[in-house]
Amino acid sequence: MSIFVGKETRLLVQGITGREGSYHTSRCIEYGTNVVAGVTPGKGGQLFADKVPVYDTVKHAVLDTKANTSLIFVPPAFAGEAIIEAVDSGIETVICITEGLPVSDSIKVCDYVKRSGAKLIGPNCPGIISPVDNVKAGIMPGHVYAPGRVGVVSRSGTLTYEAVGQLTPLGIGQSTCVGIGGDPVSGSDFVDVLNLFEKDDFTDAIVMIGEIGGTKEQEAAEFIKSEVSKPVISLIVGQTAPPGRRMGHAGAIITGTAALASSKVKSLEQAGAFIVPSPADIGSTTKQALEKN
Amino acid sequence: MSIFVGKETRLLVQGITGREGSYHTSRCIEYGTNVVAGVTPGKGGQLFADKVPVYDTVKHAVLDTKANTSLIFVPPAFAGEAIIEAVDSGIETVICITEGLPVSDSIKVCDYVKRSGAKLIGPNCPGIISPVDNVKAGIMPGHVYAPGRVGVVSRSGTLTYEAVGQLTPLGIGQSTCVGIGGDPVSGSDFVDVLNLFEKDDFTDAIVMIGEIGGTKEQEAAEFIKSEVSKPVISLIVGQTAPPGRRMGHAGAIITGTAALASSKVKSLEQAGAFIVPSPADIGSTTKQALEKN
């Protein structure tokens, strides 16, 4: 079992015929994901990789293929609308890989999705992978992952691969790995994912990877304190980042005391999380935490 | 018992110091309404009629007086915002008397109120009166009304007084009378009010007064057919109105076949409503309907 995606996932890819879209769709299919349709306006009627039907509109794709999950690769100026199109067409879980959405678009779109009752992961995220159910709806390198009982949630892409790259060789497999994305405003935050992991019978512990900027980690700490019974292993990166500078991610900028790595670590420590002292220690700290429990 | 308002109503008046606001607040108090506060920005600290405290903001008024219902008399350019201020401050039922809100404001505001879970009556309505509970939150002439077991709902102001003016002399008192307003877009429609009357143990029958324009009466007919067990007595005015012309009310304009009085009458007839043949017959038709049941 896994969260957000699973055996019942019928994946639609918006922007399937683009460079990124087509490359990653192939990787998702290889991993075992049930990709049922693609959408690229104007390219409707084609077949992707000789088998996945391409549509002009999400509405038609959903009507024809009963897709329930969407993976979005469209350019930033159109990504917000692509999310709304997915939700309006009945898609339940939307995963937006696109980086570079204007934050005012994200604010409106996230609010819209919340009202609709659908779920949104991202934007600017690597997606979701469930090694247990062989579903990959994202851009992560599938071979790093192994099935198991640890959930991973992170604001970062490659750093998640790093984390998993430390876990798998130690025999620690993953239930689901969720990248919530590096933007300041996103569809799902740590709290949303922690909540699902806490309720997931197939997850025993949660690795949470945060970074400087914003207060999402502090909100997570509050939630962990009161609602999470499973062990949480947490790493915060950006200890050495200077204030006021954007470190790649739109959200990774120290704008005040709360945005500092040290402040986030402190909150998580007080919430009872296992703190990973250095990015080198994600695997070992997780191992210790699992042995302790 | 009554709907929307009742013994527990603690009324706040927004725009209490204006000409209309002050006149009607006095009339509401005379009728027995518990007016607990008023709001006029810049006039906070005054007392209205030597007893009702006036505040600068709804937030403070609600904090101090636990007002739960608001009656709005502010000019059309500011009325939309006044409604949102009321809802944001925790008011549960907002009654907007103001006429002349731009329809695009009404669309946004009604959507906002719906999402908030509060109730909105109007804009451009005469308000609500409950002769049973001695609550008048509106501009209707109180002396016409008498307590009883018939609910009245109407898009029009004076025509409601006319209707009640025919009912009361025949000994047919009213539980609650609701003016939903003459605008094309409003917070509550016939369906919302019919639904409350149907559930209200103190209402035996419903007089519904519609007019040309829009399709609110057709929606009401659908609802009556499937959900209303109590007798509905219905009058539609504007049989003689020419197409394409706005008859006073912003919503009273025949824009297509459905907007015609005849089309509305037909729908209501098919839904099993008692049709009032002419405005002269509201009282007599209601009497017959009550005797039949």
Add this chain to the structure above:
Amino acid sequence: MKLHEYQAKALLSKHGVPVPRSEVISSLSEVRQSAQNFNGKCVVKVQIHAGGRGKSGGVKLVDSVDMAEEVAGQLLSKNIVTHQTSPEGVPVNDLLIEEALNVSKELYLSILVDGGLGKVIVMASEAGGMEIEQVAEDTPDKILRVVVDPNVGLMSYQARDLATGLGIDKKLHSQFIKLLLNTYEAFIQTDCSLIEINPLAITSQGELLAIDAKASIDEDALFRQTDESLQYDSRQEPQIEKLARTSGLSYVKLDGDVGCLVNGAGLAMATMDVTMAAGATPANFLDVGGGADVDKVHKAVEILLSDPGVKKVFVNIFGGILRCDVVAEGIVAAAKASKTPVPPIVVRMLGTNAEEGRKILKEANIGVYLVNDFTEATKTIKSLS
């Protein structure tokens, strides 16, 4: 507030919606030059605030400058009567001289407010060029509807859905999407209550163009609309309605002989219905409003009496905010000031200060018939025929 076709097209064009080349002219001397722009191959269209102009000869295709001038001469400065105008018709002050185009397909497109949904909707149909009410009756499944969420506005994916549903060639989809989104922008920016493009033409060159356009501005939003090109053409309005409007009265001129003076729009419509049921026909809709004073009532009566068609008057007041004695005083003042004979006035007064009002009227001796209810009113009106 209705706009003329040329104003609607200027509005659309300003927001990037393609329209045919055209010129508005208001004197015959301008016709030749305008028509020459199109080598005489053009359409001459009367600019009036009433539907049905096509069937009434108000739209003519011409193929020479001479013919354009001849047709313009027949139309300009005359009144035109359509099924939506009064028997006198409306004046033709302006003509639109527009290029004639080779149209390969006509679509229907409109944006309006749906009161039931409380939202803006887009309606589209492949049955362009026809009245949408007719299409709705005959082939309702040919009408596509899209509901706009007020928080995010019209989405281009919705426009794409419509393009697909209308069967528009894929090559033209982006043109259609842009046109519709621009029309929506015009609608929102200008506080419209309606924009209708009918037909929306696809030319033989594969271009989308608004061949005819209607637009109405929400009157309640005029206070924040400052664009001078959106001026109302009050010449299209009967003189009596213009007078009422500038006096703050809600008045609609009708063809009957019973002048109606009522407070409240709903009661005013009810009064018209009752009048009709009595076998008489109302001369107007008139709502004096809740906040009227003696002067306003005086003005209202004066306006009623200025209509030569009015042979009797029906005053129906349910005093609430508006007191009956105030109305009575206004009526008396107007009757006394009238330079023409005052027709019989049937008065029904109920509610606040009804007794005082009746007394004032009785004592004024101006030929008033006081009645108590609709039934009595009906009888009296009938007896006066």
Add this chain to the structure above:
Amino acid sequence: MKLHEYQAKALLSKHGVPVPRSEVISSLSEVRQSAQNFNGKCVVKVQIHAGGRGKSGGVKLVDSVDMAEEVAGQLLSKNIVTHQTSPEGVPVNDLLIEEALNVSKELYLSILVDGGLGKVIVMASEAGGMEIEQVAEDTPDKILRVVVDPNVGLMSYQARDLATGLGIDKKLHSQFIKLLLNTYEAFIQTDCSLIEINPLAITSQGELLAIDAKASIDEDALFRQTDESLQYDSRQEPQIEKLARTSGLSYVKLDGDVGCLVNGAGLAMATMDVTMAAGATPANFLDVGGGADVDKVHKAVEILLSDPGVKKVFVNIFGGILRCDVVAEGIVAAAKASKTPVPPIVVRMLGTNAEEGRKILKEANIGVYLVNDFTEATKTIKSLS
């Protein structure tokens, strides 16, 4: 994207927010005339993209034209160092010469995006003129917050609530409400990520004015912002960052000697942290991104090596979309093309085509230390000190 104070004020002023009279000057010869506008009573302010200019002598109140000229001479065309700049500081290319005002009260006002809420918020405080972080620490209850619903925008009632909460004199409420709503309009229209007015002054004449203003534009929205007055001043940026930016690389210059080349922002920060934990200091943040090709990696290495502070390089790649062999080829190409001696390069490669990458690097003989994990990387970096 940061704007200068004078740009932020121009933006505010354009949207109707009152600001003091001022002039931007960029040469000493302009100072006297500017200062004369205010009879010499003015404030001379350096226009730089870094906080802390006041404490570093970048803001001076003068009371004569001569003094203005003297102060300007000390500041203009020099570098200024604040606690937020590098030790070399940033260049002062422009000065703002602004009228000095009699201020009776200083407030704080800002509009920004709250990531946790996913909404725009307004923050205000009666403790104006101080850094808001300090106020948040010392007297958090002095900070008022208002959350803006994205669907209806900032409401004037919210502004009124703030005016009341800030204890502003009722006579000034409407001025404050207008100022805040206008600031919000500027924020939304221009896709800002921050507007901060600190202090917002109430003058002794009872006028509200933005005495100092900061604004940043959302870089991701620049594609739809066409206002030319919102240009970024790239002279404020270290040359090396400018070069990286124009090559599409995300690069932040730091003070250490270990040049870092990483794919992914999170991993890049992690790499910096690991470097620091090893007792070394990173020279930069550099994310080559997921879609890099050989040329882009080549360029990235070239930029790293152009920093004279870089004594060793740490390449940390987790191949995913970006293949390790591509990175290796880029490194080799850059090393071979380098005109200066190439410092030792510690390389960690995992993921897609890691073996191929390592092989390419080994065979190129360019002084690469291949490591397998962070621990080994740390040791190697240490050993190279």
